[in-house]
Amino acid sequence: MRPPHEFSQKIPQKPSDIKRYLSILLFILLIYSAGKFTRFSVRDLIEGMNEGAGFLKELFFPPDWAYMRRLIDPMKETIQISIVGTFFGSIFAIPLAILSARNFLQKPLITGFFRNFLGLFRTIPSLVFAALFASVFGLGSFPGMMALVVFTSGLVAKLGFEAIESIDPGPVEALESCGASKLSILRYAIIPQILPQYLSFVLYSFEINIRASAVLGYVGAGGIANYYNRTLSFLQYDRAGSIVILTFVVVMALDLVSSRIRERLL
Amino acid sequence: MKMNIPKAPPIKKQTIFYAIVLIFVIVWGLSGINYKGIMASAGGTIRAMGRGILYPDIEYLTNMTIDGLPYAIVETLAIAIAGTFISGILSVPFALLASQNIVGKRVSRIGKFLITSIRVFPELILAIIFVKIVGPGAVAGVMALGIHSIGMLGKLFSESIESMDMGPVEALEASGASAVQKLFHAVIPTVMTDLMGFTLYRFEINTRAASTLGIVGAGGIGAPLIFSIGSRNWSRVSIIVITLIITVIIVDMISGSIRKRLQ
Numbered sequence: 001m002r003p004p005h006e007f008s009q010k011i012p013q014k015p016s017d018i019k020r021y022l023s024i025l026l027f028i029l030l031i032y033s034a035g036k037f038t039r040f041s042v043r044d045l046i047e048g049m050n051e052g053a054g055f056l057k058e059l060f061f062p063p064d065w066a067y068m069r070r071l072i073d074p075m076k077e078t079i080q081i082s083i084v085g086t087f088f089g090s091i092f093a094i095p096l097a098i099l100s101a102r103n104f105l106q107k108p109l110i111t112g113f114f115r116n117f118l119g120l121f122r123t124i125p126s127l128v129f130a131a132l133f134a135s136v137f138g139l140g141s142f143p144g145m146m147a148l149v150v151f152t153s154g155l156v157a158k159l160g161f162e163a164i165e166s167i168d169p170g171p172v173e174a175l176e177s178c179g180a181s182k183l184s185i186l187r188y189a190i191i192p193q194i195l196p197q198y199l200s201f202v203l204y205s206f207e208i209n210i211r212a213s214a215v216l217g218y219v220g221a222g223g224i225a226n227y228y229n230r231t232l233s234f235l236q237y238d239r240a241g242s243i244v245i246l247t248f249v250v251v252m253a254l255d256l257v258s259s260r261i262r263e264r265l266l
Numbered sequence: 267m268k269m270n271i272p273k274a275p276p277i278k279k280q281t282i283f284y285a286i287v288l289i290f291v292i293v294w295g296l297s298g299i300n301y302k303g304i305m306a307s308a309g310g311t312i313r314a315m316g317r318g319i320l321y322p323d324i325e326y327l328t329n330m331t332i333d334g335l336p337y338a339i340v341e342t343l344a345i346a347i348a349g350t351f352i353s354g355i356l357s358v359p360f361a362l363l364a365s366q367n368i369v370g371k372r373v374s375r376i377g378k379f380l381i382t383s384i385r386v387f388p389e390l391i392l393a394i395i396f397v398k399i400v401g402p403g404a405v406a407g408v409m410a411l412g413i414h415s416i417g418m419l420g421k422l423f424s425e426s427i428e429s430m431d432m433g434p435v436e437a438l439e440a441s442g443a444s445a446v447q448k449l450f451h452a453v454i455p456t457v458m459t460d461l462m463g464f465t466l467y468r469f470e471i472n473t474r475a476a477s478t479l480g481i482v483g484a485g486g487i488g489a490p491l492i493f494s495i496g497s498r499n500w501s502r503v504s505i506i507v508i509t510l511i512i513t514v515i516i517v518d519m520i521s522g523s524i525r526k527r528l529q
Contacts, residue, residue: 045409059395
């Protein structure tokens, strides 16, 4: 008689975890050394907590409400800089996006050049552009606007060419088969398809630009951030607190308006 | 054959109204831009900038001391890494608090409001505040990025939690698991890959942000950069900007390839 079959109790082995553990270890090491390098210590942070609470109290309890009135003009300038910067930037973005889209021109040399050009420009922070423009155009709102124009055209052009590349090719092919020129393909097949997306990209970059122009003044490029230097260096913390509060309210309100419009567009 | 070409639809009244509003907004905006013309010295400045780009300050690049460019770049990266790590951890509780399927509709509104309010502050303003709290240096930058990034990561995390498959959570619930067990054995493992991808994406943004924090004294390359722009030391500006561009491109490449592998 054959003995009854014994079921193997063996559980299949898990695949080796060494690679995973190694990458986790590498990760921890990287973060640890970053913390060491920046001299980050939780104890210092906790010890600084008291001082921090005191500073926050001086900022906001109470803020200098009377000072708000003098902040209205620079705040207006901040909003104006971001409106104009977004406007011109998104206009320049249109040709840049068209020239970078692979499926429109179909000349890899040109599209490649514009893509890399856009990528290069996007690596430079707008604050650096603002500082550079300020040394050419002088202090004021103009260099701030220019910095936002550069930033916005880079961002909207990138989002734009990605949108153009993902359109439905049907209308384009239909027009091509009738022998339509590139220009009429653009006008009747591409633009109608990406217009709502384009408008939402513009609003999105407006939301980013509002925040950016709220700090551009720090390098002399106009707007409200100029006043941080003025108040903090005179230790007028309650006044700095009112700048923070005003910025908060204005950015929040404009964000709300812009995201409402964006929701309706799509 | 008669051609029957349909007429283009008339332009809606609404569209005209919005266009007029838009024109007014832009004209109002333009009234705030005071163009004073190019400065008289601009020609010379631009020529000097050009010379700076042609002859970057190589000595600064090879200066291995604490005042050199390599140190400042490494410090910038360290700020970005540490700041991203902190925000990655801090974002999880905020995200949970903002997720409808975890805490219910009412509470999630509070969480969402908290995250939105954090996002409102530019990191530079947070950096100014932290410089006052912990003193000038890299730690202020780390904290500014760590807090500011919650605004974006918390939102992305909570969106990912809200759209996750609730099966594992229900399975654990059915076998009587506690809330903490559900969190660590169902919610977090399900969304972990998403969270890591978002955190890496934020790291790319933070590397760019960290390069400007130095302007307010929060460590990194920003301070030498703004200082050399101010003192019109263009050959130094150009070496800093070139190194910055290369660093950002390398960081983007590494982080992008890890993100691709995660999926």
